[in-house]
Amino acid sequence: MLFGSSEGNCTSIEDCFIINSSRPLNAMAPVGAGLWRTLRAHQVYGANTDVGKTIVSTVLCNAIQRQKQRAAFLKPVSTGPLGDADDRHMKKYGAGTLTKCLYQFDEPVSPHIAAKQKTKTVPRDDALLAAIHKTLSQWARTELDFALVETAGGVHSPGPNGNSQADLYRPLRLPIVLVADSRLGGISSSISAYESLLVRGYDVQSVLLFRDDYYQNHDYLGGFFRKKSIPLVSLPAPPVKPSQSDADSLARDEEAMFSYYRQASQEDSVAQLLEEMKIKNVERIDRLAEMSSRAQDLIWYPFTQHHGMRPKDITVIDSAHDDFFQTYGTSPVDAAASELRPTFDGSASWWTQGLGHGNPDLSLSAAYAAGRYGHVMFAGAVHEPALTLADTLLKTLDNPRFAKVFYTDNGSTGMEVALKMGLRVACDRYGWDASKEQISILGLKGSYHGDTIGVMDCSDPSVYNQKVEWYRGRGHWFDFPLVKMVDGRWKVEVPAGLRQALGSDSEFESLGTIFDLDSRANSETSQLYKEYIRQTIQDLVKKQGMKFGALILEPVILGAGGMLFCDPLFQRCLTDVVRDHPDLFTSDAVAQTSDGSWSGLPVIFDEVFTGLYRLGRPTSASFLGVDPDIAVNAKLLTGGLIPLCTTVASQEIFETFLSPEKSDALLHGHSYTAHPVGCTVAVESIKTMNAMNENGTFDQYKTKWNKGAGAFPGKTGPEVWSVWSPDLLHDLSCAESVEGVFAIGTVLSVSLKDTQGGGYTSNAAKGLQQQLSAGSHKFNVHSRVLGNVLYLMSSVTSKTESLQELERLLRTALV
Known part of the structure; x- marks a missing residue:
């Protein structure tokens, strides 16, 4: 039987209510991490089972009570008979400690085994976390001073749903009291438990264990943890349980335990430890409180105009987990509220988050590679992570042109490499000398490929580069039709200045039909696009002498330029014209005789933002039906954990750099090229996302969109879908203040009307950003704006409940 208690102690059947197995558990809001100024709350983990967690907890609570302070003890999940329950032990020996149990399974086995027999009544992990946080919040509003939340078994003992407790309780990130193991083998298990908690981002603030003069684990571990600046307290061993269960034996055992707790709770080391725990709680809050002011004094922020900036404009992040930051901010109306609040990471931390913050699989992959390699130099060498990633990436991108992977550290430098590759092969084929003549690029208006000087010149003049002294703007950038939903209809809007050349705006019944390029390829629009592109290039080359x-x-979406959703047909036509008409770029016969992989110009796709499932597919190139000659991936490459970038190219492009001369090589690199930690994490990230794509994780979203908003009518190709609901897009697109919206994959973009014309310097989206920042009682939202555009981005692992709450906030603000 499973008992649950929302109030009081789960110490008897009468004190508990039985959870109704026919009632579905409601979805819970994300919980904030636990940090209160009025309540010092800690979580008790054991290095193993049967190490005396409850005895240590009882000693600490007794010591608190002796200091004329009030203590509380919370057991989230307990198994076994009620008479042996840990909270009942605390109630008996805890000197007045308030006790509570949330879920009690009567089977004396691990929670996941007990729960397996009661599958209809197993508490969801988020429900369990919410109940813990609610209980602690209620206690923080009383006169309680100190609380312990005790886990079951060891650090990795499973919770009711089979998840390791170290992961289950991570969102709370309470400071840890680790009960080490004093038995044979306890040194190893205690250090292992500590490292497991450390790699998950816990703060282990204190270690306690029983003294044992034979094994002397307390002596060895004391030295180990002293080096970590973590205090260790050794307690006298508790009385041995009587072998007999008669009344006299039980009475003597009871008296012995009372005597033990009286003596142990009065030890000076215990009192000193509790004082240190108190000081650490205050110091942690004080550090958070002053971080924004110190940051303003010391830090120069990217993409930020500091003029008029105040400390309150800076978000203080204590930690992050899943899709949420834990941000500091006291409640003006509730002095006992938690100092930390869950804040949805609405920009996916500048588009990097794919598998959630604090992902334990990625963290362990990074730790393994760091321990195995650290960093090793890469030129002329190879290590397994780099080789495995190259192979995994090439298979995932599934482009028959690709053969070689070049490693860099971020998207901007990866694009620098791509630019060097592309310009070199074009100059080699056409016999140009770049030292004597200007070689330019073709692209789209609003493009952005990074802040390094070379690729900055690959973008048209904008707020990003116009005041950069070395900027020259070496290229031509086409204006293009935009995709958006307006008043409930999908539209392809042609810029006013191009309507004579490209035709009028078009409406489509679904987003899927916009991407049905096989059907659109023979349309009149396609012919207009191609002729306009061909004629423009011809005039630039023949009349203006450009090379x-x-x-x-940037396939499909131009990110930093303002979340510009280009008509995929226009990008397809642009690629086709460039490849099908090499004669546009030179009259030299050599241009017509290549039997290699590229024709006309090498085609470079910047998939730093849009690649690797950001738009719902392994590559954004697949939406266009184009295999580029060079592609760059970063952002989601490592799932949001560590910087890494790849530039992938064809064999023919690689061979252009082959020569007896060292100076003909691609002389580009970084000290941390192909660092093993990044490569190992990237392999784990890509494999995880590929598995999600194959095992049906995204089917719930595909189903919604295939009902009309995103289907390919009559087609069987890959779906176009989004984690954001079609109904939300329809509602927002009809809002009076909205100019247009779109969603694809994990991206949602809302363009707001601006009488001043919009653009990057617009403030039209600020009001919406502020409303999301205020949020709801569940959570608030950290978001970024690009002028009059506010965008939101989820991870591929985002929970449906969080997305639904975000959609509610948007509707409240706009509809």
Whole structure:
């Protein structure tokens, strides 16, 4: 039988209510991490089972009570008969400690085994966390001073749903009291438990264990933890349980335990430890309180105008887990509220988050590689992570042109490499000398490929580069039709200045039909696009004498330029024209005789933002039906954990750099090229996302969109879908203040009307950003704006409940 208690102590059947197995558990809001100024709350973990967690907890609570303070003890999950329950032991020996049990399974086995027999009544992990946080919050509003939340078994003992407790309780991130193991083998298990908690981002603040003069684990571990600046307290061993169960034996045992707790709770080391725990709680809050002011004094922020900036404008992040930051901010109306609040990471931390903050699988992969390699130099060498990643990436991208993987550290430098590759092969084929003549690129208006000087010149003049002294803007950038939903209808809007050349705006019945390029390829619109592109390039080359060395595109969405959703047909036509008409770029016969992988110009796809499932597919190139000659991936490459970038190219492009001369090589690199930690994490990230794509994780979203908003009518190709609901797009697109919206994959973009014309310097989206920042009682939202555009981005692992709450906030603000 499973008992649950929402109030009081789960110490008898009468004190508990039986959870109704026919009632579905409601979805819970994300919980904030636990940090209160009025309540010092800690979580008790054991290095193993049967190490005396409850005895240690009882000693600490007795000591608190002796200091004329009030203590509380919370057992989230307990198994076994009620008479042996840990909370009942605390109630008996805890000197007045308030006790509570949330879920009690009567089977004396691990919670996941007990729960397996009661599958209809197993508490969800988020429900369990919410109940813990609610209980602690209620205690913080009383006169309680100190609380312990005790786990079951060891650090990795499973919770009711089979998840390791170290992961289950991680969102709370309470400071840890680790009960070490004083038995044979306890040194190893205690250090292992500590490292397991450390790699998950816990703060182990204190260690306690029983003294044993034979094994002397307390002596060895004391030295170990002293080096970590973590205090260790050794307690006298508790009385041995009587072998007999008669009344006299039980009475003597009871008296012995009372005597033990009286003596142990009065030890000076215990009192000193509790004082240190108190000081650490205050110091942690004080550090958080002053961080924004110190940051303003010391830090120069990226993409930020500091003029008029105040400390309150800076978000203080204590930790992050899943899709949420834990941000500091006291409640003006509730002095006992938690100092930390869950804040949805609405920009996916500048588009990097794919598998959630604090992902334990990625963290362990990073720790393994750090321990195995640290970093090793890469030129002329190879290590397994780099080789495995290259192989995994090439298979995932599934582009028959690709053969070689070049490693860099971020998207901007990866694009620098791509640019060097593209310009070199074009100059080599066409016989150009870049030292004597200007070689330019073709692209789209609003493109952005990074802040390094070379790729900065690959973008048209904008707020990002116009005041950079070395900027020259070496290229031509096409204006293009935009995809958006307006008043409930999908539209392809043609810029006013191009309507004579490209035709009028078009409406489509679904987003899927916009991407049905096989059907659209023979349309009149396609012919207009191609003729406009061909004629423009011809005039630039023949009449203005321009030379072009590469076509560079951000497939589908131009991110930093303002979340510009380009008509995929236009990008397809641009690529086709460049490849099908090499005669546009030179009259030299050599241009017509290549039997290699590229024609006209090398095609470079910047998939730093849009690649690797950001838009719902392994590559954004697949939406266009184009295999580029060079592609760059970063952002989601490592799931949001560590910087890494790859530039992938064809064999023919690679061979252009082959020569007896060292100076003909691709002389580009970084000290941390292909660092093993990044490569190992990237392999784990890609494999995880590929598995999600194959095992049906995204089917719930595909089903919603295939009912009309995203289907390919009559087609069987890959779906176009989003984690954001079609109904939300329809409602927002009809809002009076909204100019247009779109969603694809994990991306949602809302363009707001601006009488001043919009653009990056617009403030039209600030009001919406502020409303999301205020949030609801469940959580608030950290978001970024690009002028009059506010965008939101989820991870591929985002929970449906969180997305639904975000959609509610958007509707409240706009509809």
